[in-house]
Amino acid sequence: MTDKPLVTRGFRGRLRDTDPARLPPGQYVTSDFPVLSAGPTPTSPLARWDFSVYDDDTLLTRWTWAEFLTLPAEDVTTDIHCVTHWSKYDTRWRGVRLDTLFDLAGRRAPFVLATCDGGYTTNLTLEDVLGAKAWVVYQYDGHPIEPEHGGPARLLVPHLYFWKSAKWVRALKLIQQDHPGFWEQRGYHNHADPWKEERYWED
Amino acid sequence: MGGLTWRVARVLDTHQENASARSLHLHVPGWPGHRPGQHVDVRLTDERGDQAARSYSIASTPQGEHLTLTVVRVQDGEVSPYLVDDARPGDQFEVLGPIGGYFVWDAPGNAPLLLVAGGSGLVPLMCMLRARFTRPHGVPAALLYSLRAPDDTLFAHELDDYARRDASFVLTRTYTRTAPPGWTGLTGRVGATTLATVTTRPAGTPEPTAFVCGPTGFVERVARTLVELGFTPDHVRTERFGPTGRTA
Numbered sequence: 112m113t114d115k116p117l118v119t120r121g122f123r124g125r126l127r128d129t130d131p132a133r134l135p136p137g138q139y140v141t142s143d144f145p146v147l148s149a150g151p152t153p154t155s156p157l158a159r160w161d162f163s164v165y166d167d168d169t170l171l172t173r174w175t176w177a178e179f180l181t182l183p184a185e186d187v188t189t190d191i192h193c194v195t196h197w198s199k200y201d202t203r204w205r206g207v208r209l210d211t212l213f214d215l216a217g218r219r220a221p222f223v224l225a226t227c228d229g230g231y232t233t234n235l236t237l238e239d240v241l242g243a244k245a246w247v248v249y250q251y252d253g254h255p256i257e258p259e260h261g262g263p264a265r266l267l268v269p270h271l272y273f274w275k276s277a278k279w280v281r282a283l284k285l286i287q288q289d290h291p292g293f294w295e296q297r298g299y300h301n302h303a304d305p306w307k308e309e310r311y312w313e314d
Numbered sequence: 315m316g317g318l319t320w321r322v323a324r325v326l327d328t329h330q331e332n333a334s335a336r337s338l339h340l341h342v343p344g345w346p347g348h349r350p351g352q353h354v355d356v357r358l359t360d361e362r363g364d365q366a367a368r369s370y371s372i373a374s375t376p377q378g379e380h381l382t383l384t385v386v387r388v389q390d391g392e393v394s395p396y397l398v399d400d401a402r403p404g405d406q407f408e409v410l411g412p413i414g415g416y417f418v419w420d421a422p423g424n425a426p427l428l429l430v431a432g433g434s435g436l437v438p439l440m441c442m443l444r445a446r447f448t449r450p451h452g453v454p455a456a457l458l459y460s461l462r463a464p465d466d467t468l469f470a471h472e473l474d475d476y477a478r479r480d481a482s483f484v485l486t487r488t489y490t491r492t493a494p495p496g497w498t499g500l501t502g503r504v505g506a507t508t509l510a511t512v513t514t515r516p517a518g519t520p521e522p523t524a525f526v527c528g529p530t531g532f533v534e535r536v537a538r539t540l541v542e543l544g545f546t547p548d549h550v551r552t553e554r555f556g557p558t559g560r561t562a
Contacts, residue, residue: 116359117322119407121400124364125392137357137367139392146530146554149416151537151547196355196367229547259534297415311318311413 133190135305138198145197146259149293153228153258153279160263162247163282164216171216171285176263180249182207182215187246189269191276192305204267206248209240212283220285224292225266228279233292234301235268235275237285244270247280272303272310320357320408321345323381325401331468335386335434336398337373342409345379348372350441351418351525351553354383354411358393368393371438371527371553372412375445381409384468386434417525417553420445425523425549427455428513430504430536432528436468438553439527443483447476456484456512456522460504460532463492486512504532506539513543521545527553 129140163173174182186205192198213219223235239245245268249256256262261278268275274294295301300309323340330336350372357367368391374382387398401407419427419442427446429439436459446452461467477485488500488508500508513522524545526536533554540550 116363116365117406117408118361119358119396120405121402122358122360122396122407124358124360124362124366137365139366146534148552148554150552151541151550152534153547195369259530293416298413311410313318 133200134198135192136308137310138192138196138305141197141199143197144199144202144260145193145195147193147195147274148259148278149231150229155228155263155279155281157263161281162264164212164218165282165284166216166218166220167284167286171218179207179247179264183211185246187248187267187269189267191269191273194272194274194299194303194310198305202269203252204246204248205250205253206246206264206267208243209245209247209283210243212247213241213285216285218285220287222286222289224284224286224290225277225280226282226284227277228281231277231279231293233266233275233277234290234295235271236289236302239271239302240268244268270304272300272305274299275303318410318413320410322406323356323409325403325405326380327403328401331384333465334398335384335468337382337384338397338401339374340381340383340409342379342381345381346412347376347378348381348412349418349420350375350445351420351438352412352414353438354381354409354413356383356393356397357408357410358396359408366392369413370397371441373437373441373444375441375448384434384437384440417527417551419523419525424453425520426453426515428522428524429455429457430509430524430526430528430540431457431459432504432532432536433461433466434468435526435528435532435553435555437527439525440469440472442525443473443476447480447483452480452482454482454484456486458486458488458504458508458512460488460490460528462490464489464494484512504536504539506543509536509539509543513540513545521549524550525553526550528555530554 157176160176164171188203190200248267249264266277266280323342326339353369353371359365370383373384385397388394431439533552
């Protein structure tokens with residue numbers, strides 16, 4: 112445990128010309144778009160792709176790919192922050208607000224579990240996804256999202272570390288009790304606010 | 315994984331692995347131990363208070379409060395040039411860890427181990443191999459190591475020594491740009507043909523657990539091919555580094 116930062120002899124950092132109000136602590140800005148996934152990239156043909164909202168285990172609504180594209184969508188330009196310390200500014204996405212999806216499903220619950228092709232899950236509070244804070248996106252930079260970046264559709268929750276923006280998302284499950292997701296069960300923080308550096312499990 | 319806290323790491327000694335990679339042997343008081351495949355965050359602070367943090371794989375098997383990181387210099391990097399070129403015995407910096415609960419191998423059961431490394435992606439896999447060789451009767455293991463050129467090689471003597479000593483460990487290298495003089499082994503990128511030779515197994519033997527680590531394009535290709543060769547996706551664990559271009 113260190114009380115104050117330890118100065119490392121011989122290290123000279125690059126003085127940040129970044130705005131501390133824009134770059135969360137412990138992050139650096141990259142122009143690349145690194146890829147991080149736990150396993151092989153799943154392939155989901157669009158003809159078989161659909162998107163569902165569940166109330167616990169009860170299906171509320173389900174859209175095919177063609178139907179999903181007709182839902183009210185918007186363009187979102189946002190900074191994203193990965194727990195592995197990179198941040199990327201001004202990423203451009205297009206997709207559907209979770210507010211819209213839950214309005215159409217006609218239901219709310221305190222917690223949301225996102226489930227994905229490949230078995231990945233992540234958990235969120237309803238508070239963290241309503242109010243134009245989360246989207247299911249299907250375009251990046253004006254193009255379909257590439258599979259390794261989560262295409263055909265991924266979650267976008269940019270105010271939390273990016274593992275919460277689950278790739279290959281296929282369903283949102285409204286649940287009454289919080290349920291830790293894949294990384295949240297494996298040492299990563301349950302909430303993941305980059306401004307509080309909620310990276311890993313704490314004491 | 316218990317609570318994580320920044321701890322002070324002191325450099326005990328360093329070992330140059332090749333022109334762009336160096337291993338740093340660290341003493342970290344209070345280090346809680348780790349599982350093969352896990353990584354640490356390293357945080358450097360300069361005298362102005364400017365900080366930079368990056369993640370690095372642990373190369374050494376758990377040995378009390380001692381820890382070895384093998385770091386490859388990233389062109390125009392901020393942290394790796396210090397670790398590869400400047401750090402010397404007695405220097406101190408901070409580490410947070412161990413991190414990662416999925417790309418780990420420590421309760422092997424009977425499943426053989428298939429390791430596929432691209433470049434410096436070998437480091438976390440080396441930790442698994444070293445752990446495997448601490449057991450008298452390790453499970454069968456295979457390493458397919460793809461590297462650009464002989465100058466990039468890591469842990470050459472140790473790997474060759476493992477291969478000589480233990481017939482249940484199969485070491486395969488492939489050179490994608492320049493092979494050593496007189497090389498009669500594989501060249502070129504890892505594809506279905508190469509993977510098929512290292513994944514062939516007698517009927518009735520358990521499906522291996524595959525760990526794939528390297529640049530994004532490499533990992534995408536290898537993981538996809540393993541699934542095409544019949545691996546179940548949750549037997550293929552991946553760790554990726556480096557950028558991916560839109561055209562890559």
